[in-house]
Amino acid sequence: MKDIEKRLIEKVFTDNKEAYVVSETHAFGADLKAIPEWLELTREDKILDVATGGGHVAKTLSPYVKQVYAIDLTKEMLAEARKHLENFQNIHFIIGEAEDLPFLDHTFDHIICRTAAHHFTSPRHFIEEVTRVLKPGGSFLLIDNISPEAHSLDTFVNSFEKMRDNSHHRALKISEWKHLFQKNQLSIYKEKPRKKTLPFDDWLHRTQHDRYMRQHVSNFVLGANHEVLNHFQIDIREQRIHSIALDEWMVLVKKE
Numbered sequence: 001m002k003d004i005e006k007r008l009i010e011k012v013f014t015d016n017k018e019a020y021v022v023s024e025t026h027a028f029g030a031d032l033k034a035i036p037e038w039l040e041l042t043r044e045d046k047i048l049d050v051a052t053g054g055g056h057v058a059k060t061l062s063p064y065v066k067q068v069y070a071i072d073l074t075k076e077m078l079a080e081a082r083k084h085l086e087n088f089q090n091i092h093f094i095i096g097e098a099e100d101l102p103f104l105d106h107t108f109d110h111i112i113c114r115t116a117a118h119h120f121t122s123p124r125h126f127i128e129e130v131t132r133v134l135k136p137g138g139s140f141l142l143i144d145n146i147s148p149e150a151h152s153l154d155t156f157v158n159s160f161e162k163m164r165d166n167s168h169h170r171a172l173k174i175s176e177w178k179h180l181f182q183k184n185q186l187s188i189y190k191e192k193p194r195k196k197t198l199p200f201d202d203w204l205h206r207t208q209h210d211r212y213m214r215q216h217v218s219n220f221v222l223g224a225n226h227e228v229l230n231h232f233q234i235d236i237r238e239q240r241i242h243s244i245a246l247d248e249w250m251v252l253v254k255k256e
Contacts, residue, residue, distance in 0.1 A: 055081030
């Protein structure tokens, strides 16, 4: 089953590789600018960017550190990122899985994973791998969509995301991430939840190319109850969805 899910992820990101490189949601944002501020970087640091996608984190951190290793499951996505970052000589591109990182123990000073973990088939194995390849005292910065703690809202957002994007696995709750951190001796040093407002059509069209499925997704949102509409700040005008606000969590943990 896992192999099937991995191949599905590869297909979605291969088909949309250019869209993720130029996507304003991924290429810009306050969270991306904040990454160097949250990390205590030095010129000798070795960084791992997990599920690099369009390479935006790798590009942001490259001027601050000695080496950046940008890893991604999808070969075509990685090749697209490398093409756009060919002038950044200290970025190394590697094909690999987040749940089975191809590195020795205690290799990296910092590890970052931005807007990708909701695609991972096993967050537990991912965090175990992060802990393994991180140096003692090293830091891990996670930025990702998260589910609300309320079961009904959790069910809605994960059902909706799976319809929009077949490669979506599950957005975890903050409580679930904290449990994984605690089990792996990763201590929280800083955290910031926020709402991320997305233009609905741009977000939907990036991964869903079937017009019937697009309508199905829209109808699913339009039929949501008031609790859902209010929580996700869904802006509906004349039966058209203009924007939706997802929950996002930025958290910095350190290896004990």
